[in-house]
Amino acid sequence: MRLSKALFVISFWLCVSMHAQNKQLLYDFTEIPQSLMINPGAQVDFKWYAGVPTVSGLSFQAGSSGISAFDLFANDGLDINDKLRDRVLNGMTARDELSGTYQLELLNVGFRGKDPNMFYSFGIYNEGDAIGYWFEDYAILAIDGNADQLSKRFDLGDLKTRGEMMNVFHFGANKIVNRKLTVGARAKIYSSIFDFNSTRNKGFFVTRPGQNNLLSSTFNADMQWRTSGINAIKDGNSEETLGNTIFKRGFFGGNLGLGVDLGFTYKTNDQTTFTGSLLDLGLIYHSNDVENYTLNGDITTEGVEVILPDALSNPNLDFWQDLVDDIEEVIPFENNFDSYVTFRPTKLNASLRYNWGEQSLGAADCDCGPNASGSNRAPKYLNGIGGQIYMINRPRGPQTALTAFYIRRFGNIMALKATYTVDKFSYTNVGLGINLQAGPVNLYFLADNLLAYQNLIDSQYLSFQLGLNIISWGKK
Amino acid sequence: MKIKSKFFLCVVVFLSILSSCVEDVDFNQFENIAATPTYEAGILYLEAPEDVINLVSGTSVFSQNFNFDAFSSDVFANRVIDGTITYVVENTTSKELEITVEFLDEADTILDTEVFSIDPEPTAIIQREIAYGASGRSIEIIKSLSTIRVVAENLGDNSSTSNLENPIITLKSSGKFRVELIK
Numbered sequence: 001m002r003l004s005k006a007l008f009v010i011s012f013w014l015c016v017s018m019h020a021q022n023k024q025l026l027y028d029f030t031e032i033p034q035s036l037m038i039n040p041g042a043q044v045d046f047k048w049y050a051g052v053p054t055v056s057g058l059s060f061q062a063g064s065s066g067i068s069a070f071d072l073f074a075n076d077g078l079d080i081n082d083k084l085r086d087r088v089l090n091g092m093t094a095r096d097e098l099s100g101t102y103q104l105e106l107l108n109v110g111f112r113g114k115d116p117n118m119f120y121s122f123g124i125y126n127e128g129d130a131i132g133y134w135f136e137d138y139a140i141l142a143i144d145g146n147a148d149q150l151s152k153r154f155d156l157g158d159l160k161t162r163g164e165m166m167n168v169f170h171f172g173a174n175k176i177v178n179r180k181l182t183v184g185a186r187a188k189i190y191s192s193i194f195d196f197n198s199t200r201n202k203g204f205f206v207t208r209p210g211q212n213n214l215l216s217s218t219f220n221a222d223m224q225w226r227t228s229g230i231n232a233i234k235d236g237n238s239e240e241t242l243g244n245t246i247f248k249r250g251f252f253g254g255n256l257g258l259g260v261d262l263g264f265t266y267k268t269n270d271q272t273t274f275t276g277s278l279l280d281l282g283l284i285y286h287s288n289d290v291e292n293y294t295l296n297g298d299i300t301t302e303g304v305e306v307i308l309p310d311a312l313s314n315p316n317l318d319f320w321q322d323l324v325d326d327i328e329e330v331i332p333f334e335n336n337f338d339s340y341v342t343f344r345p346t347k348l349n350a351s352l353r354y355n356w357g358e359q360s361l362g363a364a365d366c367d368c369g370p371n372a373s374g375s376n377r378a379p380k381y382l383n384g385i386g387g388q389i390y391m392i393n394r395p396r397g398p399q400t401a402l403t404a405f406y407i408r409r410f411g412n413i414m415a416l417k418a419t420y421t422v423d424k425f426s427y428t429n430v431g432l433g434i435n436l437q438a439g440p441v442n443l444y445f446l447a448d449n450l451l452a453y454q455n456l457i458d459s460q461y462l463s464f465q466l467g468l469n470i471i472s473w474g475k476k
Numbered sequence: 477m478k479i480k481s482k483f484f485l486c487v488v489v490f491l492s493i494l495s496s497c498v499e500d501v502d503f504n505q506f507e508n509i510a511a512t513p514t515y516e517a518g519i520l521y522l523e524a525p526e527d528v529i530n531l532v533s534g535t536s537v538f539s540q541n542f543n544f545d546a547f548s549s550d551v552f553a554n555r556v557i558d559g560t561i562t563y564v565v566e567n568t569t570s571k572e573l574e575i576t577v578e579f580l581d582e583a584d585t586i587l588d589t590e591v592f593s594i595d596p597e598p599t600a601i602i603q604r605e606i607a608y609g610a611s612g613r614s615i616e617i618i619k620s621l622s623t624i625r626v627v628a629e630n631l632g633d634n635s636s637t638s639n640l641e642n643p644i645i646t647l648k649s650s651g652k653f654r655v656e657l658i659k
Contacts, residue, residue: 073501080505145513147652213518214564214650303518303649304542306626309528311540320543 022390023059024403024419025433025446026465028275028351031415032435032444033110033469036121038349039277040172040184041263044119047474048111049442051467057105057125059465061448067091089143092134094158095396099131105467106167112474117176121186124170126250129345130163133396146207153204156221160395162197164342166190166284167250172261182265190257190284193249194229195342199395213302221331223295226340228286229254257284259344271381273353280344287339297331346393353386353407382409388419399424413437421448431463442469509658512557516652519561520544522626526569526643530634537573538628541580544621548582552655553619558609559653565592567600569643571632577647580623587617593631594645597638609654618653 028042029035033049034057035042051057071087072080103125110121137154146154172186203221210216229249236245248254259282265275304319311317359379384407391400401423409415414436421429426449433446448463520542529537547553565575572595579588594600609615626647637643 070501073503073505075500075502080508081510084509141513142657143511143513145515145654147514147516207516210518210521210648212523212646212648213521214562214648215516215518217517301518302521304520304544306520306522306540306542308522308524308538309531312538318543320545 022061022392022401022403022421022423022463023446023465024388024390024401024405024421025417025431025448026059027277027349027388027390028273028353029407029415029417029433029435029444029446031409031437032442032467033108033121033471034105034444034465034467036110036172036174036184037108037125037186037261038279038347039263039265039275040174040186040261041182041265041277042174042184042275043176043182043265043273044110044174045473046110046112046119047472049109049469049471051105051108051123051469053107054104055466055468056108057103057465057467059463060102061100061463085143089139092136094134094136094155094160096134097131097394097396098134099129099394101127101129103127108469119174120172121174122171124167126165126167128163128165130161131394132161132163133158135159141205146205149207150215151206151208153206156203156205156223157201159201159223160199162195162199162342162395164195164197164284165193165246165250166254167193170261180267184261184263186261188259188261188280188282190259190282190344191250191252192229192255192257192284192286193246194227194233195255195284195286196225196227196230197342198223198225200224210302212305216300216302218298218300219331220298221295225293226286226290227292228288228290228340230289231291232289255284255286255288257342257344258282263349271355273355273386274351275353276350277348279347279349281346282344284342284344285339286342290337290339291335292338292340293333293335295331295333299327299330301327343393348391349388351386351388351405353384353405355381355384357382380409383407417446419448433465437471440470440472442471443467511657512654513657514559514652514654516650519546519649519651520624520626520647521649522628522647524628524645526571526638526645529569529571529573529628529630529645530637532630533634535629535631536627537630538626540626542624542626544624547618547621547651552653555655555657556615556618557654557656558607558611558615559618559651560605560607560612561649561651563590563592563602563604563606564648565594565602565646566648567594567645568597568638568640569645570596570636570638571630572596573645574629574631575645575647576625576627576629577649578625578627579617579621580625581620582622584623586625587620588613592647596632597640597643 023038026032026035027038030042030044033046033051036044067087072083106124106126108123110119112119135158137158141154169189169191170186172184174182174184176182201223203223206218208216232245232249233242236242259280261277261279263277265273267273301323304323306319359381386405388403388405389400391398401421403419403421405417405419407415407417414434417433419431421431428451429449430451431446431448432450433444435444444467446465524538567573575592577590578586581587590606592602594602606613608618
């Protein structure tokens with residue numbers, strides 16, 4: 001297989017596997033320090049924690065609302081082109097999306113302040129996020145063409161995509177207001193490495209019976225493709241300094257933005273807890289290494305038109321070149337270097353949990369090792385059950401996921417969380433997370449859509465998160 | 477001992493998760509993906525009113541070469557497989573006319589010729605589809621097309637006029653071609 005085709009296969013598998021940024025397993029899993037990253041108002045009882053750099057938090061999510069790679073590449077004896085037509089061209093719509101995200105924590109530290117009701121955390125993580133909706137009418141044009149489809153308007157708005165990579169520098173404060181309420185906020189500085197977006201395209205292409213000639217073609221476009229940092233990445237790649245370029249742009253050498261996370265935990269009674277968080281309420285101002293492309297205009301052509309006697313007036317007229325020039329003048333493809341603002345994909349989480357069962361024992365009573373002995377670790381109920389909602393703002397409007405979960409604690413050394421999630425990607429998404437505490441060492445692994453592991457390549461959604469932390473609850 | 481058994485349980489759980497399967501797939505099928513869309517558009521429209529024809533002495537009403545590089549551009553010529561060109565010639569003038577369409581390459585060598593002899597009004601319409609490619613004339617004609625020459629000859633007189641309103645002769649044409657978008 002040629003390299004380009006191999007890359008296509010891999011990227012297709014990745015792309016069709018991309019998914020939104022839901023972290024339903026981590027949310028409100030307060031044994032894990034990283035739960036503060038998706039609810040700064042989470043109720044945590046750590047004295048301090050420190051993530052092991054680069055391995056304290058790694059998350060990757062992948063999924064598709066359309067098809068899986070298996071749908072196309074299964075060794076089933078069917079012609080690939082028939083499958084492409086049936087399952088992609090006829091099976092997907094412009095609302096199907098290919099999207100994904102990853103996060104890699106570079107630094108994550110938290111500590112309790114002099115005021116024991118205050119907990120602070122700070123760090124840096126690298127994040128990549130991309131979404132592309134299925135460009136339905138472009139695909140029809142590319143696979144079928146426009147022949148024999150008179151008057152069908154091919155929607156140029158089907159090109160709707162955005163993506164970015166950045167480093168995020170954050171500082172969060174978590175305050176226990178009273179026995180019932182804990183609130184938190186996290187300030188963020190975004191250092192954008194690169195960004196591309198083309199989400200507000202309008203226009204159409206249509207072929208109709210002509211007024212003079214047999215056919216007329218109309219192209220109406222109001223399209224824009226905005227980029228920042230892409231040229232620097234390309235230059236870095238060609239000059240073999242890509243690593244330096246990414247590092248520099250990720251540490252305030254690119255474009256900057258500001259954002260905030262907000263969250264709370266409220267105990268309606270001893271056993272019932274309500275939580276909520278709003279993440280990435282922020283924006284990035286792109287002014288460094290910006291290059292935008294536009295295609296704006298409206299033209300209808302029926303081909304070269306020669307109408308006598310006017311055409312005889314200048315026998316040297318180049319009708320074809322005139323036609324090409326007219327098109328380029330009326331509907332120019334241009335670039336500019338104008339600054340622009342992008343808003344972060346804001347996320348909303350909320351949960352309601354009911355806890356019951358014997359409360360877990362303090363660390364002094366477990367077999368956790370010497371460091372846990374006599375700690376301030378708060379007792380917790382052995383069982384918790386509840387529901388979560390997740391929403392994210394996307395170019396075609398908000399997306400929602402609903403999750404039911406059950407959490408079970410085994411002393412202070414292990415906790416399991418099982419989830420069942422319904423969203424536009426899957427109705428069979430069962431996830432399982434495990435948190436292990438061996439003395440001060442905390443290890444967690446969360447995996448989603450476990451049923452898909454029966455056949456990974458047939459999965460429309462995969463997700464995992466893992467991390468390694470050192471945690472202290474302090475001495476009594 | 478208790479912690480060891482729990483740790484063992486965890487290991488078993490996660491090894492089970494990780495021991496996933498990938499059913500039989502064949503990514504080499506990608507080699508067989510073919511995208512051969514068919515595109516169509518108008519090519520050339522020519523219109524000559526009867527009064528202009530009557531002004532010309534002799535039989536040669538019109539003879540003109542039109543630069544037409546659309547088909548010989550690499551983006552098209554390297555990918556076109558086959559297709560058809562459709563002509564519709566309509567004559568509402570009072571005279572018999574002959575329209576000749578010639579395709580020429582860059583060296584002005586004639587690659588293809590199509591002649592339309594058309595009667596006077598009221599019933600003079602010719603529609604003709606010329607196929608290029610495997611089931612027609614050589615597709616190389618299309619790939620090499622650089623100039624379209626149109627010659628119109630008056631086979632009638634220079635004085636009569638049609639009773640129809642706005643008598644003209646028109647040549648309409650469109651192309652429909654299949655191209656290999658993914659090779």
